[in-house]
Amino acid sequence: MTVKQSVLRALGEARGASVSGEALAQSLGVSRAAVWKAIKSLQGEGYRISAGTNRGYRLEECPDLLTAEGISAMLPLELAQLDLRVFDEIDSTNLEAKRLAMTGLSRCAVVADHQTAGRGRLGRSFYSPPGCGIYTSLLLRPRPDQLADVTLLTTAAGVAVCRALERAAGVQAEIKWVNDLYLNGKKICGILTEGVTDFESGMIESVVIGYGINFRDDAHLPEELRSIVGSVFGAEPPTVTRSALAAAMLAELLPLAEDLSSRSFLPEYRRRSMLLGREIVFSRAGGRFAAVAEEIDDDGGLVVRLPDGSRETLRSGEVSVRTAESAGTLPE
Numbered sequence: 001m002t003v004k005q006s007v008l009r010a011l012g013e014a015r016g017a018s019v020s021g022e023a024l025a026q027s028l029g030v031s032r033a034a035v036w037k038a039i040k041s042l043q044g045e046g047y048r049i050s051a052g053t054n055r056g057y058r059l060e061e062c063p064d065l066l067t068a069e070g071i072s073a074m075l076p077l078e079l080a081q082l083d084l085r086v087f088d089e090i091d092s093t094n095l096e097a098k099r100l101a102m103t104g105l106s107r108c109a110v111v112a113d114h115q116t117a118g119r120g121r122l123g124r125s126f127y128s129p130p131g132c133g134i135y136t137s138l139l140l141r142p143r144p145d146q147l148a149d150v151t152l153l154t155t156a157a158g159v160a161v162c163r164a165l166e167r168a169a170g171v172q173a174e175i176k177w178v179n180d181l182y183l184n185g186k187k188i189c190g191i192l193t194e195g196v197t198d199f200e201s202g203m204i205e206s207v208v209i210g211y212g213i214n215f216r217d218d219a220h221l222p223e224e225l226r227s228i229v230g231s232v233f234g235a236e237p238p239t240v241t242r243s244a245l246a247a248a249m250l251a252e253l254l255p256l257a258e259d260l261s262s263r264s265f266l267p268e269y270r271r272r273s274m275l276l277g278r279e280i281v282f283s284r285a286g287g288r289f290a291a292v293a294e295e296i297d298d299d300g301g302l303v304v305r306l307p308d309g310s311r312e313t314l315r316s317g318e319v320s321v322r323t324a325e326s327a328g329t330l331p332e
Helices: 003-013 021-028 032-045 068-074 093-102 144-169 242-257 266-272
Strands: 048-052 056-061 084-087 108-112 133-140 174-176 180-183 186-197 204-214 279-284 287-296 302-305 311-314 319-321
Touching: 003 021, 003 032, 003 056, 003 068, 021 032, 021 056, 032 048, 068 084, 068 242, 084 093, 093 108, 093 133, 093 186, 093 204, 133 242, 144 174, 144 180, 144 186, 144 204, 144 242, 144 266, 174 266, 204 242, 266 287
Parallel strands: 084 108
Antiparallel strands: 048 056, 108 133, 133 204, 174 180, 180 186, 186 204, 279 287, 279 319, 287 302, 302 311
């Protein structure tokens, strides 16, 4: 953790009380000049920190900025040393995480305010405007004994983001198998998990879990997305900063990603599912088929019952809730 990150964490923990420069320097094991330099840098980034003779420093307000300092200050202490790379703009956080994996890095979180080439499943673009969302990719290097369970990472990420939203923002999202989160009937989050494979062995060396969440409404949202895309706070004033929510999501996801084999998150995934018990439509081999979503199995697969009474487990693919409009266009 840098001096700047440590200073911001200390001021945040003071909860609005003033902390002297001498006390900060002593607790952090740095010089008062280093504390002063960190304060000036934070103020330059937009953090409102008051300073006065014989009063010390006080954090008046945290701006809604995505910064390494802001996120790190909100992480639990056991994660305070997490390697954080935060960008105002980047092509894709998943691409950056994969580039970092190629350098040998084993664990890192990449966070961006804006993606110019955000990516979703099946090669689709992921709309990622500045100032409205949180775009994060977590790079992990699984142990050999964890490789059999890496397919559960998307499932774990869905639960982790839901937990963070409930804890930090007070909202309860639903999960649409396999990788989308919904709130009030609209999509607010997409998840994309990718593997980085060793060319010679063909084995997965690293995994990247990417998740983009719509924090607030975007006034410039394309017309074709307005009926299907929502956000956590809509047009209302947020009750939490983006840095705080970014930290909450990382704090929930990292422990689950380290313990996939326990499958402890599956009961909650099932409970939060917006599909179970409903008529759905799934796509396969260029066709669209009707079914009823019956359960989520222990490997995260969606078990469906077809019109002829047979059951099938979906491991991937496109799924949607069946509507009256689609009912007459599907094979029975």
